[in-house]
Every structure is written in C-alpha cells, then in structure tokens.
Amino acid sequence: MSHSVAGEPPAAGRHAAPLTTAFYSTAEWDLLTDLPGRVLVVAASAAPGRPPRGVGAGLAGLDAVAAGRGFDSDLVRAVVAAIYARHDGGAARDERLTDLVDLLAACRAAVRVLHRRADPADSAAYRQWVESVAARVCRTGEGGPSPADRRFLDRLGGALDLR
Template identity: 75%
Template sequence: MSHSVAGEPPSAGRRAAPLTTAVYSAAEWDLLVSLPGRVLVATAAPDPGRPDRGVRAGLAGLDAVAAGRASDSDLVRAVVAAIYARHDGASPPAERRTDLVDVLAACRTAGRVLGRRADPADSAAYRQWVQSVAARVCRAVPGPGERRADQPATPADRRFLDRLGAALGLG
C-alpha cells in the first residue's frame, strides 16, 4: 500500500492499477469490482423501515465510489479504475442479484478473499470504502419536506449499516 499525506498530490510513480491485482482469480477480481455497485443498489432500494432513496442517493453512492480514486490504497484505486474501464461500450455484464441477503453474502466472500490475498492495509481500506458507499447513500439529502441531511440515520438505516459492516468484517 502506498501512503501520502492528506492534501498532497500522489507521487509521480503511483500506478493506476498495481501489479498485485494479478494475485486474484478472474472470479475474485470480478467480485471485488462489482461489490461496490451492488452495495450501492441494495442500499438505495426501498426496504421496510427505509425509504426509497431516489436519484440523489444514487448520485451520492456514485460519488462515494469515485472517491476511491483518491484512496491511499493501491487496491481501492485499481478497483475504481476497473469499474470505470467496464463502461467502455462493451456489452453489460450478466444480471446480478442485489437483494440484501445476496449482497451480505458477497461481502462475506469478499472479506475471505481479501483475508487470503490482500495486504492487510489494502483489505481494511477496501472494506471501509465499500461501507462508505452505503453510508453516503443513507445520508443522501432527501427531497423538500423530508428528513434533513444533518439528522441521524433512521434506526432501519443504522441496522442496515451495522449488518453490512459485520458482513465486511468491520464490526
């Protein structure tokens, strides 16, 4: 993992996609690259006790994914680069399930993959980044007359984020 002081530009030798991505099988890499989007969709989906988030939440989630480009983690930056590279006009990937049970299972699987193959600091950075995608979606500013941005998340949102964090091995 490469480190930089907050606010400093990345070093000139910083790679967009580290050579370490070669340690993952194609299926493992696909899981790591697809998981942030699956978490975004699952978080934005309406659920009992959690409102339909709408466009603002989706945009907040996309912004959180893009924020990974500035990560100190080579792995997170490589995953973000791969996410953007997938949108090169190629045909879309096969449909993926985004219900909560499947997403939580995918998070647990990703945690096991990272535990076996990733540098511990990169593993932690990736898991925290994926959690931050969900947190930003939950904090998205709703439309007029709805909950204000500075109010705490709903109890259902907190339970959702706690379950996601546990599946990612963060709690």
C-alpha cells in the first residue's frame, strides 16, 4: 500500500469497518490522534529561515488531515474519525503548541508504538499521512518550500522513520 507524499489516497480505496482503539492504550491513542495537529502547528509556525505562514497554510494542513478519510488504511481513517469526533463536541483536549524538538520526540514515540502495535502497512500509511500534512503546509509559500522548510521536512521524515 503506497501513498504519495502529497497525502493523496489511492483512487480506488476501500472503506472497511473503523478500527477500534482496543489495540492501543489511551496514552498511545492520544499520541497518534494528537500528532497530525502538532505537525500542522509546527509546520505553519514562523521559524528562523522559514517564511511566515498565513491562513492558507493552516487550511492546506487541515485539508491534508481530512484527506486521511480516503486512505486505504483502517488506522489512518480511525485517527481522522477520532480527530473529527473530538472537534465535533468531544471533550476539550490540551491543544498546547509545541516546538520542533518536542514534535520530533513525539514522532519517534509514535513510530515505536506503531512498530509494536500496528500492521506494517497501516504504520507506513499513518507515517506517510502525517508527513503529508507538513508537506502541504510547507508548499503554500511562494516558490514552494524554502531551504529551511526542506530541512524541517527531512528531519520530520527521519523522526517518522521514512528516511
């Protein structure tokens, strides 16, 4: 099962029954469901050498998160459903901002959880989807990703065990 870095699902994706969270502890599930939003926030944040981001960057990131609904991965679709359920009246969560060091550590922790608990195809799809959120945000600037954006994406890909 392969997905593009842009996060586009395959054209003929199947829609299986949603994955239950029974495979994951509450802390693990929270990590997996919080990570895409944290990636979006860091990718959209101004940082040294990176261009300032506008509303369009945030919208591109939200679109990339939503694109997960069409992935051919039970895990990705379940995470997206949990994200939407949370924001459609679910309990308020700690929506703290994060810095790059914290984000990369969270990515590495998520990879460890996925290697222990997830089907390899679901693990790969989830990691690629999370990376696609950042890639879409970074592509919103004039002229595409800056050199600093490319370094950020490389570090993120490394932390997600995609490099």
